[in-house]
Amino acid sequence: MKVFMFHNVGEPPKNARLKSLYVKPEKFKRWLNLLNRLNFRFVKPQELEPTGKGVLLTFDxxxxxxxxxxxxxxxxLKAHAIVFVPAKLVGQFNRWDYRKVNAIKPIMNWEELSFLVKEGVEIGSHTLTHPFLTKIPPPEARREIEDSKKLLEDKLGVEVKSFCYPYGDHNREVVEMVKKAGYQYAFTTIKGTYAQSPSKWEIRRIYASGYWTTLRFLWECLK
Ligand SMILES: [Zn+2]
Structure with a gap:
């Protein structure tokens, strides 16, 4: 099985950089409908297995x-999806990279996230402020990992089981903190299948590029 990593589903603003982050809405719809017609299952993290025709959709x-x-x-499509939330930036925007990507991208607010929870979308933590976790002092990293879980759980009233390393940045110490905080799954940006992942706290993913054709997406699902 494979885990796909999406960021934006929308048209990129004219002067935005890194346009591969944006998958156009019609394309996204085409991709998911195709998987559905080909009998792929849209799985939850707890349904991930080394083999099988399952796909987990994640949105950073x-x-x-x-x-x-x-x-x-x-x-x-009654599909499952996880949305990874930088918990301190709810209702704000991508403060960590808006200059680099030359685009101010709004982040959902608590009401919108609550609506998604009601609709069955899984909410995961993407820390509090989206830092490089290996580059800040360990106590600060611990706070980013633990307090984001608590904040999301308090505000949304559900257990937060999944974590996603900002920029994919992690090392052994950070992985240990994530485990200790009580997360059951954590996702990296290292390319690979679920079977290739070293553990449930270092799950590899495939970056779904907005530049891909439908054929390329299909190839990534099937290979
Ligand atoms: Zn991110």
């Missing part, structure tokens, strides 16, 4: 375009 950074463009498609 909790951008509002998830609600507008991705969620309707996911709902129509």
């Amino acid at each position: 950074d909790a951008y509002r375009d998830f609600l507008e463009n991705a969620f309707p498609v996911i709902k129509a």
